[in-house]
Amino acid sequence: MSLLRAWLAGLPAYLWSGWGAVASLLLLLAAWEGASAHYGALILPDPASTFATLHRLIDSGAAWPELAVTARRALAGLALAVATGSLLGLAAGVSMTASMMSRPLVTVLLGTPPIAWLVLAMLWFGADDGTPVFTVFIACFPIVFVGALQGARTLDHHLKDMARVFRLPLAMKLFDLYLPHVVSYLFPAWITALGTSWKVVVMAELLSSADGVGAALAVSRSHLDTAATLAWIGAVVGLLLLVEYLLLEPVKRDVERWREVGHEPA
Amino acid sequence: MSLPELKLRGVSHAYALKTVLEGIDLDLPAGRVLALVGPSGCGKTTLLHLCAGLLVLRTGAIENGFRNPAVMFQQPRLLPWKTARDNIALGLKAAGLPQAECISRAQAMGHAVGLDAAALDQFPHTLSGGMQSRAALARALVLEPDLLLMDEPFSALDIGLKAQLHRQLLDHLARRSLAVLMITHDLMEAVRLADSVLVMASDPGRIAHRIEIAAPALTRDDAFVHRTTAELLQAPAVRECFGLEAPPDAGMACEGSAAMVVRIGSAQPRGKKGFSC
Ligand SMILES: Nc1ncnc2c1ncn2[C@@H]1O[C@H](COP(=O)(O)OP(=O)(O)O)[C@@H](O)[C@H]1O
Ligand SMILES: [Mg+2]
Numbered sequence: 001m002s003l004l005r006a007w008l009a010g011l012p013a014y015l016w017s018g019w020g021a022v023a024s025l026l027l028l029l030a031a032w033e034g035a036s037a038h039y040g041a042l043i044l045p046d047p048a049s050t051f052a053t054l055h056r057l058i059d060s061g062a063a064w065p066e067l068a069v070t071a072r073r074a075l076a077g078l079a080l081a082v083a084t085g086s087l088l089g090l091a092a093g094v095s096m097t098a099s100m101m102s103r104p105l106v107t108v109l110l111g112t113p114p115i116a117w118l119v120l121a122m123l124w125f126g127a128d129d130g131t132p133v134f135t136v137f138i139a140c141f142p143i144v145f146v147g148a149l150q151g152a153r154t155l156d157h158h159l160k161d162m163a164r165v166f167r168l169p170l171a172m173k174l175f176d177l178y179l180p181h182v183v184s185y186l187f188p189a190w191i192t193a194l195g196t197s198w199k200v201v202v203m204a205e206l207l208s209s210a211d212g213v214g215a216a217l218a219v220s221r222s223h224l225d226t227a228a229t230l231a232w233i234g235a236v237v238g239l240l241l242l243v244e245y246l247l248l249e250p251v252k253r254d255v256e257r258w259r260e261v262g263h264e265p266a
Numbered sequence: 267m268s269l270p271e272l273k274l275r276g277v278s279h280a281y282a283l284k285t286v287l288e289g290i291d292l293d294l295p296a297g298r299v300l301a302l303v304g305p306s307g308c309g310k311t312t313l314l315h316l317c318a319g320l321l322v323l324r325t326g327a328i329e330n331g332f333r334n335p336a337v338m339f340q341q342p343r344l345l346p347w348k349t350a351r352d353n354i355a356l357g358l359k360a361a362g363l364p365q366a367e368c369i370s371r372a373q374a375m376g377h378a379v380g381l382d383a384a385a386l387d388q389f390p391h392t393l394s395g396g397m398q399s400r401a402a403l404a405r406a407l408v409l410e411p412d413l414l415l416m417d418e419p420f421s422a423l424d425i426g427l428k429a430q431l432h433r434q435l436l437d438h439l440a441r442r443s444l445a446v447l448m449i450t451h452d453l454m455e456a457v458r459l460a461d462s463v464l465v466m467a468s469d470p471g472r473i474a475h476r477i478e479i480a481a482p483a484l485t486r487d488d489a490f491v492h493r494t495t496a497e498l499l500q501a502p503a504v505r506e507c508f509g510l511e512a513p514p515d516a517g518m519a520c521e522g523s524a525a526m527v528v529r530i531g532s533a534q535p536r537g538k539k540g541f542s543c
Pocket of ligand 2: 417
């Protein structure tokens with residue numbers, strides 16, 4: 001509840017600070033407009049007609065069900081990755097051996113392109129929901145895992161000594177020492193994973209599903225409907241931007257009020 | 267019931283193969299202030315961590331009769347995600363006191379060491395070094411300890427701040443009986459605050475020289491502190507510990523009224539005779 005109040009109270013100042021971002025987005029629109037005038041509407045429709053198409057999609061009720069399906073898959077994969085990645089990462093971070101052993105594995109996971117996982121997933125799960133969910137999970141897991149691992153590994157032993165000397169009971173050690181530190185690493189990792197999940201799910205749907213935004217993109221491509229394609233892309237990107245900047249970023253600021261801007265904890 | 271005491275007998279410590287402490291004996295009775303002075307790297311922090319139970323004692327014996335020890339570390343070691351007030355209240359909260367009492371006592375102790383309400387609301391990274399040290403001092407004192415272990419607590423502060431914090435510590439000592447084991451590399455600080463000053467030599471760390479200062483700490487003025495420090499610096503053992511050249515009149519070293527030399531460490535291993543630092 002206090003989080004909600006803090007979120008509402010911080011919103012005006014936060015929005016005001018967003019003018020720079022708005023200006024750069026408008027610049028992008030101008031460049032888009034220019035490119036569209038140069039190449040013609042078939043290659044690149046101008047922003048106005050793209051947004052008109054998007055508006056039509058939303059008005060006709062065609063957009064929301066597809067977006068909902070896509071969001072469900074992305075969030076399912078993300079939730080799995082956040083849960084297992086956080087737990088396993090913390091567990092690995094506690095032990096020196098485990099963190100050394102998991103390093104190369106994580107590098108392999110991070111280095112494998114999601115498209116490779118997608119092909120495997122299609123073989124394993126077919127045209128099921130399992131394919132996009134698994135692909136999202138496997139793409140997000142190493143990101144969360146590394147965040148959790150670093151959070152657990154970087155806890156200052158000086159602070160641990162301090163906690164011992166001041167006889168902090170286990171619950172206080174957990175909630176006043178370990179958790180705030182770990183969350184400051186985990187939270188950014190979760191946000192990065194969210195962005196990844198959203199991108200990967202669309203790709204997976206494009207190649208493997210009959211519904212969702214990715215499937216809609218495949219259809220509009222086969223109709224050579226560039227305006228619809230751009231409209232879907234706009235819907236996906238817009239939704240992600242809304243969630244990230246209106247919800248997560250203010251929460252992140254509140255959670256990390258104690259930390260200097262751009263300053264990594266010791 | 268006898269008064270509690272901290273007693274070290276033949277304490278030695280080694281990191282891997284490197285011996286950093288050898289044959290340390292000392293006694294700290296209740297209500298006394300004992301300063302350990304020595305050059306950097308002579309093992310002072312190690313000794314304090316042994317006393318605080320943060321390192322496992324392998325050789326020798328430490329008897330700690332105090333019930334409620336508190337520690338002030340070389341760095342403030344405040345929790346970065348808690349305000350100064352909540353940092354000061356940490357030990358009280360750990361002891362299970364009700365929230366309201368923790369906060370009000372933390373607040374009072376914060377004020378006593380010179381932190382105002384605005385400073386108490388801030389997170390450590392926005393506080394100056396001096397403010398952070400004050401918070402660390404308050405965090406230790408608010409527990410009303412009977413033993414306070416301090417590791418060069420004021421070494422990063424300028425002389426003005428140092429003097430203020432010395433004053434606040436002495437005020438606290440005047441109000442409550444508290445044994446202090448204070449580590450420093452600053453002889454003057456030791457002479458200003460302590461009842462006994464022990465000078466340590468390095469490689470391996472051992473106690474080379476000791477003086478007792480009879481005058482109560484609150485009555486010592488700058489002239490007294492300067493004079494006593496100068497006398498202490500005449501002692502060849504002390505000069506050698508800090509790597510200073512022998513004074514020209516080394517023979518008349520320890521005639522100062524306040525100084526009484528007690529040589530400890532006659533049982534030197536490795537075949538050394540007597541002591542040399
Ligand atoms: N954890 C450690 N492992 C190995 N050597 C250490 C460790 N801590 C301190 N030392 C060494 O022990 C010696 C004494 O250190 P310390 O007790 O910190 O000295 P002081 O506090 O007097 O400056 C130093 O030479 C230091 O390098
Ligand atoms: Mg030290």
